[in-house]
Amino acid sequence: MIQLENVTKTYPKASRPSLDDVSVGIEKGEFVFFIGPSGSGKSTIIKLLLHEVAPTRGKVVVNTKDVTTLRSWKVPHFRRSIGCVFQDFRLLPNRTAYENVAFALEVIGKTKAVARRVVPEVLELVGLGGKEHRYPHELSGGEQQRVAVARAFVNRPLILLADEPTGNLDPDTSIEIMRLLDRINRTGTTVVMVTHDSNIVNQMRRRVIEIESGRIVRDQARGVYG
Amino acid sequence: MRLKYVLNEVLVGLWRNVTMTVAMIITMSVSLFMLGASVLLYMQVDQMKNYYYGAIEVSIFLRTDVTDAQRSAIDQAISSNPLVSDKTYETRAEAFTRFQQLWADSPDFVKSVGPDSLPESFRVKLKDPEKYKAFADQIAGMPGIQDVIDQRTLLDKVFNIFNGLQVGSLGVAGFMAIAALLLVGNTIQVAAYSKRREVAVMKLVGASNWFIQAPFVLEAVVAGVIGSVIGFIVLFVGKIVLLDHKLQALTTILTPVHNGNVWLMLPLLAGVGGVVSAVTAWVTLRFYLKV
Numbered sequence: 001m002i003q004l005e006n007v008t009k010t011y012p013k014a015s016r017p018s019l020d021d022v023s024v025g026i027e028k029g030e031f032v033f034f035i036g037p038s039g040s041g042k043s044t045i046i047k048l049l050l051h052e053v054a055p056t057r058g059k060v061v062v063n064t065k066d067v068t069t070l071r072s073w074k075v076p077h078f079r080r081s082i083g084c085v086f087q088d089f090r091l092l093p094n095r096t097a098y099e100n101v102a103f104a105l106e107v108i109g110k111t112k113a114v115a116r117r118v119v120p121e122v123l124e125l126v127g128l129g130g131k132e133h134r135y136p137h138e139l140s141g142g143e144q145q146r147v148a149v150a151r152a153f154v155n156r157p158l159i160l161l162a163d164e165p166t167g168n169l170d171p172d173t174s175i176e177i178m179r180l181l182d183r184i185n186r187t188g189t190t191v192v193m194v195t196h197d198s199n200i201v202n203q204m205r206r207r208v209i210e211i212e213s214g215r216i217v218r219d220q221a222r223g224v225y226g
Numbered sequence: 227m228r229l230k231y232v233l234n235e236v237l238v239g240l241w242r243n244v245t246m247t248v249a250m251i252i253t254m255s256v257s258l259f260m261l262g263a264s265v266l267l268y269m270q271v272d273q274m275k276n277y278y279y280g281a282i283e284v285s286i287f288l289r290t291d292v293t294d295a296q297r298s299a300i301d302q303a304i305s306s307n308p309l310v311s312d313k314t315y316e317t318r319a320e321a322f323t324r325f326q327q328l329w330a331d332s333p334d335f336v337k338s339v340g341p342d343s344l345p346e347s348f349r350v351k352l353k354d355p356e357k358y359k360a361f362a363d364q365i366a367g368m369p370g371i372q373d374v375i376d377q378r379t380l381l382d383k384v385f386n387i388f389n390g391l392q393v394g395s396l397g398v399a400g401f402m403a404i405a406a407l408l409l410v411g412n413t414i415q416v417a418a419y420s421k422r423r424e425v426a427v428m429k430l431v432g433a434s435n436w437f438i439q440a441p442f443v444l445e446a447v448v449a450g451v452i453g454s455v456i457g458f459i460v461l462f463v464g465k466i467v468l469l470d471h472k473l474q475a476l477t478t479i480l481t482p483v484h485n486g487n488v489w490l491m492l493p494l495l496a497g498v499g500g501v502v503s504a505v506t507a508w509v510t511l512r513f514y515l516k517v
Contacts, residue, residue: 079432090430092423103424106231107433155431 001159001190002026002049007058009044017056018044020214026192028158031185033201034194035225036211042194045211046163049192050082051075063158080108083152083160083189087167089144091136097123097147098132104151118154126150126180142173146180153184160184162193166200174200198225235441236448239417246416247449250409254453255460257402258499260395262461262491267392269487271385277481278381282355286348286365287372296370303368304348309361312351318344345372403502406453410446410503411510417442418514425515438515443507450503454495461495462488 004024010017018041026032034042047053048060051067060067063081070078091100101122102115110118123132126146136144145165152160162181166174178200185191195201201208201224208223209216218226240247286304288297304313316324321344329336352361358376366374418425428438465488 073435076429076432076434079430082432084430090423090427092427103427104431107428107437108431109434109437151431 001028001030001063002192003059003061004045004048005059005061007048007055007060009041009048009053010056011053017041017214019048019055019211021058022211022214022216023058024209024216024219026190028190029185029188031182031191031204031206032193033204033206033208033223034192034211035196035201035208037196040211041214042211043163046084046161046192046194049159049161050079050084080155081158083155083157085145085148085152085160085162085165087164089136089141089148089168091144091147091151093136096133096135097128097139097143097150100136100147101151101154105154108155119150122150122154123147125153125183127176140173141169142176145169145173145177149177149180149184153189157189159190159192162191162195164195164197165193166195166197171199175203178204201225232437232440232444236444239421239441239445240448242420243413243416246409246413250406250413250446250449251453251456253402253406253409254450254499254503255456257399257406258454258457258495259460260399260402261498262457262495263464264392264395264399265494266461266465266483266487266491267388267395270481270483271388271392274388274481275381275385279355279378282351282377282381284350284352284358284361285375285377286350287345287375288347289370289372290342290345292346292370296368300348300365300368300370303365304350307361307364309352309354309357310350311353314349316347316349318342318346321346407502407506410449410506413449414442414446414507414510415514417445418511439508439511442511443504446503446507447500450499451496454499455492457499458492458495461491 002025004022007019007022008017009019020041022041022045034045036042044053048055048067049062051070055068058068062078065078067078092103095103098119101119102112105115105118106112120129120132123129126149128143128146128150131139131143134143136147139147145168149165160181165181166177169177174197181191181193182204205222205224208218208220208225210218210220210226286300288300301315304310319341322339322341325339325344326336350361352358355378358378362374362376365371425438465483469483
């Protein structure tokens with residue numbers, strides 16, 4: 001599903017590469033944690049998978065597509081197969097939970113009728129049934145992140161990328177979000193999560209890839225934070 | 227749905243930043259008005275050239291002391307010249323009558339000119355008015371000729387003034403266009419900034435580039451087209467007020483400006499305004515949105 005082959009990424013003006021000759025493969029349906037200290041290069045992996053940045057060297061293959069050679073006008077369509085959740089939720093403040101999710105559908109050309117059918121379903125799935133018409137500022141942090149997860153998942157992507165999704169949440173709320181991601185993973189969606197929340201990693205017991213200074217130092221099935 | 231969404235975004239966008247929109251429309255309309263005036267002038271000069279060059283004559287004024295023999299020799303030379311298509315002869319008396327009619331409004335001026343002070347002349351029409359030089363060279367040296375005058379050179383002076391006006395208004399149009407383009411670019415940047423969250427989400431979920439850009443580009447196009455319509459209205463009103471009323475006397479010299487030609491400016495200005503705005507907006511977005 002995801003294949004990094006000898007990927008090196010050096011940002012302009014950086015003294016050393018963020019990722020240094022990284023090779024890793026992730027199968028369909030896997031749940032993978034990327035862990036490591038700040039600045040270790042783990043967020044760069046998310047950016048590479050989204051084609052927000054291009055690798056300096058090496059090859060990135062997502063869903064059998066070579067992202068490195070993807071033409072820029074094909075990027076939008078490519079991104080529709082990837083859902084994405086961030087630490088800061090990235091919701092539109094002037095839209096309700098329902099509208100935030102529906103917006104994601106409408107801007108990729110789905111009709112309002114489709115949105116009316118699918119959005120309540122996915123909001124129910126993330127546990128926000130009954131709160132569809134609340135605005136983000138009327139929701140707690142955990143609930144806002146659920147909206148973000150609903151928005152990422154409403155299009156039934158093959159891959160869900162999560163960049164420190166629990167970074168702004170308290171431990172109990174974090175666990176709830178993890179249960180949600182776990183449930184999404186059980187539908188067959190590949191989940192890639194970047195985090196430095198050791199509690200979560202230790203509880204989940206999933207594959208852990210540890211990065212330090214741009215290199216993979218550990219790749220362990222059913223691992224702990226260590 | 228998508229069309230409705232885009233149109234709604236355009237209206238909201240224009241309204242959100244209404245002072246900038248108005249500034250954009252005004253500069254656009256002034257610029258396009260000058261462009262329209264320039265094009266009309268160009269068409270007018272072209273039309274006048276066709277009209278006047280067809281009726282143009284070469285005047286051969288004879289000396290006051292010309293002899294009968296010289297006159298008939300000149301007459302002979304003109305008639306046998308292959309460049310000539312038509313020829314008339316005007317006596318002093320005829321020239322004076324015509325002069326009196328021409329300056330009927332200024333009787334004092336007419337009184338000061340005696341019936342003998344105007345020269346007799348041949349009026350010659352050439353088959354090809356452009357061949358004036360060749361004809362003048364052949365005829366000018368003959369005894370008894372005071373002067374050979376081509377009306378063309380007189381007309382050219384008038385046309386030069388028109389051309390100058392035309393280039394001038396084109397220059398002003400270009401100058402205003404720079405201001406208009408900068409305003410379009412700025413407006414689009416402000417619009418893109420105020421919608422940065424939406425744009426970020428749209429990129430994230432994979433909205434196509436045209437879908438992200440269309441509302442911004444259309445916003446500029448709508449402003450450009452409104453500006454061109456205002457510019458056109460000013461042009462039309464100006465034509466009616468100035469040429470049809472205030473300066474009507476001039477229109478006996480100027481060939482009439484047809485309303486059809488003025489109407490032609492509407493699609494031209496709207497097209498130029500729309501396309502230029504769209505391109506500017508699109509280029510701005512390429513730098514600013516990085517989709």
